[in-house]
Amino acid sequence: MDAREVKQSLEDGGLRCTPQRYAVMAFLLEHAGHPTASEIFEAVNRADPRCSRATTYNNLRDLVRAGLVREVAVEGRAARFDAKSERHHHFICDRCGAVEDIAWYKVPRPDSRALGKxxxxxxxxxxxxxxxxxxxxxxxxxxxx
Amino acid sequence: MDAREVKQSLEDGGLRCTPQRYAVMAFLLEHAGHPTASEIFEAVNRADPRCSRATTYNNLRDLVRAGLVREVAVEGRAARFDAKSERHHHFICDRCGAVEDIAWYKVPRPDSRALGKxxxxxxxxxxxxxxxxxxxxxxxxxxxx
DNA sequence: GAAGAACTTAGATTAAATCTAATCTGATAA
DNA sequence: TTATCAGATTAGATTTAATCTAAGTTCTTC
Structure with missing residues (x-):
């Protein structure tokens, strides 16, 4: 995905394309290994110290709300983030906490009785x-x- | 589930049945609403102040390791706990973070290619x-x- | 009943994430 | 062009959830 597409997808999500937000989104698109917020902050801040920790967290929150990024909570560990591209499932390692993608396949939806209201x-x-x-x-x- | 069965299930999991551990397990069996660790601590400690916060957390960790309790990580919120009874799936509310049970149904396992090693x-x-x-x-x- | 393992504890500590209040940026309007 | 103002960013403080520490207690076994 090139720079223009990143900018476009941010704007489609109703978000301005600021240098910091762009850097966070671009990092996630280039690193599909489900980094934690801290890892994202460290990488983005190393490349351009204008992006603070608070901004990294703010932008991750906004990107998740806009539906561009998925947050994966892992028991006893920091959450991990994933730019939404193709649909896929997740595999979580019980030992090291790594999150990995599993090719998507359709899962039947639950019975409407089970879903209730x-x-x-x-x-x-x-x-x-x-x-x-x-x-x-x-x-x-x-x-x- | 009566007291004897709780004791038995703890021992089957290789855990001694101490008053504190019994109280945590019994609370989870009686309250299927997926409480957080803090909620469990507060309830158990109110009923019997001999159970400290550290002990509540230690016991929850041990119960999860023994396979008697399931931990559900929720994005941006405290983990929730669930005594394992019948198999079931989970529903998580995007707005309030509540975790609820959905009747179990079989999900096909992924392709072995997708699973790799x-x-x-x-x-x-x-x-x-x-x-x-x-x-x-x-x-x-x-x-x- | 001695010894060691398992368990519990209060309080300190850590890790993750959020909040605060001040400042900066950039789009729009006058 | 300049003024305005919502949106965005910041360093550092704070909060929250959970874990750790080091000491004491309770079982279990011999």
């Missing part, structure tokens, strides 16, 4: 286990589901 | 939207998926 807006499938890096060292913990 | 141990389906309490007040935000 709730309004469904999104559905995500999260797989857990050991990532390729952790699996060989902890094979005994493996349990197929 | 990862070791799959668990799979959870999370629905997001507005809970029954929040939906009427925010109908305009509703988008069917």
């Amino acid at each position: 709730r309004v469904l807006r999104d559905c995500e499938l999260i797989f857990r286990g050991l990532c390729a890096r952790c699996a060989p060292r902890h094979a005994s913990r493996a349990v197929r589901v | 990862r070791v799959l141990r668990d799979c959870e389906l999370i629905f997001r939207g507005l809970c029954a309490r929040c939906a009427p007040r925010h109908a305009s935000r509703a988008v069917r998926v």
Whole structure:
């Protein structure tokens, strides 16, 4: 994705394209490894010290609200962020907390009785286990589901 | 579930049945509304001041490790806890952060190519939207998926 | 009942994220 | 062009959630 497209997608989300916001969005598009807010701040701030920690957090919040970025909460660890591109599911490593993409496939929606008066807006499938890096060292913990 | 069964399930999980641990587990079994660690601490400590905050957290950690309790991380909020009973999915309210159960139904597992060298141990389906309490007040935000 | 393991505790500490209040920027209007 | 003002940014303080520390207590086993 080139600079113009990034700018366009920010504006489509109702957000001005400021240098700091652009840097956060561009970083997420270039680094699909689900960085934490701190990692994003450190990288963006290293490249251009005009972007503070508060601004990184503010912009991540705005990007999530605008639907351009997805936030993935991980038990006992910092949240991770993901520029929304193609639909996909997530795999979370029980050992190191890494978040990885799993190719998307359709999941049936729940019965309307189960949903009751709730309004469904999104559905995500999260797989857990050991990532390729952790699996060989902890094979005994493996349990197929 | 009666006291004897709680004791038995703790011991099956390799945990001694102490008064504090019993109180945490019993509270979760009696309150299926996915309380936070702080809520559990406050309730358990009010009923019996012998259970400190550190002990509540220690015991929740041990119960999760023993597979008796599930921890649900929620973006931007405290984690919520859930005594594992029947299999079920979760619904998380975008507005108030409430976590609710959705009746379980089988979800197909991903293609082994998509999984690569990862070791799959668990799979959870999370629905997001507005809970029954929040939906009427925010109908305009509703988008069917 | 001695010894060691498991457990609990108050309070300090850390990590993650948010808030505050001041300042800066840039779009629009006069 | 200049004035205005909402939007954006900032350093640093604060809050929140959770964990750690070091000491004491309670089981379990021998």
